[in-house]
Amino acid sequence: MGQWHAAHMEGLSYFGSKAPKSDVVRCAGVFDIDSEKCDLARMHGLRVYSSLDELLCDPDVDITVIAVPNGSHEELVVKCLNAGKNVICEKPVAMSPESLERMIAASEKNGRVFSVHQNRRWDDYFVTMKKLVESGKIGTVMSMESRVHGSNGIPGDWRKTKVDGGGMLYDWGVHMIDQALKMNGYDVERVFCHLDYLTGCEVDDGCFIDIFLKSGIVCRVEICTYNFISLPLMYVRGTDGTAMVCDWGSDVEVVRCTAWKDNDIKPVKTASGLSKTMAPRSERSIEKFTVKKEEVRVHDYYRNFCAAIDKKEPLAVNHDEMRVVMRVIDAAFESARTGDAVRL
Numbered sequence: 125m126g127q128w129h130a131a132h133m134e135g136l137s138y139f140g141s142k143a144p145k146s147d148v149v150r151c152a153g154v155f156d157i158d159s160e161k162c163d164l165a166r167m168h169g170l171r172v173y174s175s176l177d178e179l180l181c182d183p184d185v186d187i188t189v190i191a192v193p194n195g196s197h198e199e200l201v202v203k204c205l206n207a208g209k210n211v212i213c214e215k216p217v218a219m220s221p222e223s224l225e226r227m228i229a230a231s232e233k234n235g236r237v238f239s240v241h242q243n244r245r246w247d248d249y250f251v252t253m254k255k256l257v258e259s260g261k262i263g264t265v266m267s268m269e270s271r272v273h274g275s276n277g278i279p280g281d282w283r284k285t286k287v288d289g290g291g292m293l294y295d296w297g298v299h300m301i302d303q304a305l306k307m308n309g310y311d312v313e314r315v316f317c318h319l320d321y322l323t324g325c326e327v328d329d330g331c332f333i334d335i336f337l338k339s340g341i342v343c344r345v346e347i348c349t350y351n352f353i354s355l356p357l358m359y360v361r362g363t364d365g366t367a368m369v370c371d372w373g374s375d376v377e378v379v380r381c382t383a384w385k386d387n388d389i390k391p392v393k394t395a396s397g398l399s400k401t402m403a404p405r406s407e408r409s410i411e412k413f414t415v416k417k418e419e420v421r422v423h424d425y426y427r428n429f430c431a432a433i434d435k436k437e438p439l440a441v442n443h444d445e446m447r448v449v450m451r452v453i454d455a456a457f458e459s460a461r462t463g464d465a466v467r468l
């Protein structure tokens with residue numbers, strides 16, 4: 125992910141294509157404990173610091189981006205904040221709500237800006253779905269499902285170890301929970317979670333999380349790494365319609381109810397008999413349309429972070445939002461351990 129940040133700051137090639145160059149930040153340099161990564165950075169013409177301390181002593185560095193295994197985030201975030209740098213930390217920002225509080229305290233003590241890179245808030249399908257929901261076209265949201273389904277297991281590096289903060293709940297769960305709450309509200313009442321350990325790792329290789337909001341909305345988040353048939357990426361049920369995104373490349377499909385009472389329903393043949401309840405609606409009582417995915421600007425995150433340093437904008441990913449997401453993750457682990465729903 126460090127390569128992603130450097131590539132998007134400088135407009136370098138990233139996995140075969142040239143990343144768009146940032147208009148607000150430059151990459152002053154890189155530090156990694158792995159000498160091969162340092163060589164790679166030099167190959168791209170980037171400055172490489174010999175130590176973190178050398179980097180922190182460079183007055184040209186205004187922002188440090190922490191892209192190391194999750195279990196090391198707190199130590200590095202606090203060190204950089206104490207050195208007077210503003211800090212962007214990769215997700216998940218912390219391993220616990222208490223750890224996050226220590227980071228926030230360091231940012232407040234040092235008067236520096238600190239946030240987490242929840243970049244998937246800017247995913248095109250999510251931005252489009254969120255706008256559709258806000259438009260009221262599918263009425264009031266009752267429930268939503270958000271999922272990522274893969275079948276390749278979890279990567280064989282630190283993502284498999286507990287001490288490094290591995291596991292899918294931390295890895296993908298944090299993105300999906302952040303999106304679900306951003307779209308539906310932070311008024312979490314309780315959380316129920318099941319973790320999968322299908323591949324026998326010490327960390328979860330998948331999870332099912334139900335988040336019950338005080339507003340009555342239920343958000344289901346699913347991360348699976350052994351699904352050979354994938355279900356839709358996002359599915360939102362409103363009082364006046366349903367919206368769905370099938371896959372990363374799909375637009376948003378919408379079916380809106382235009383007349384609740386449908387007098388033209390023809391019974392459908394089910395496995396053992398006819399059903400009117402489960403029959404498809406007649407075309408007269410619904411309206412179908414597709415919403416093309418929004419153009420998103422990947423650099424908006426950095427633009428906002430810089431504007432927050434200049435006190436021109438509030439942080440897009442703010443501390444209170446980060447706190448609720450961490451509390452949901454904490455509750456999810458507790459729920460999976462006890463088998464009960466956990467109240468926040």
Ligand SMILES: NC(=O)c1ccc[n+]([C@@H]2O[C@H](COP(=O)([O-])OP(=O)(O)OC[C@H]3O[C@@H](n4cnc5c(N)ncnc54)[C@H](O)[C@@H]3O)[C@@H](O)[C@H]2O)c1
Nearest residue numbers: 125126155156157158161191192193194214215216241243
């Ligand atoms: N926002 C996203 O979409 C996204 C995507 C992938 C990863 N991430 C996050 O980015 C972080 C890194 O993940 P990754 O996939 O790049 O892992 P990675 O293993 O590919 O890279 C981590 C790098 O950190 C270096 N490192 C470890 N400890 C260090 C230390 N103390 N000081 C300096 N360098 C150190 C390692 O040598 C390695 O090069 C994680 O928090 C992960 O969750 C975010």
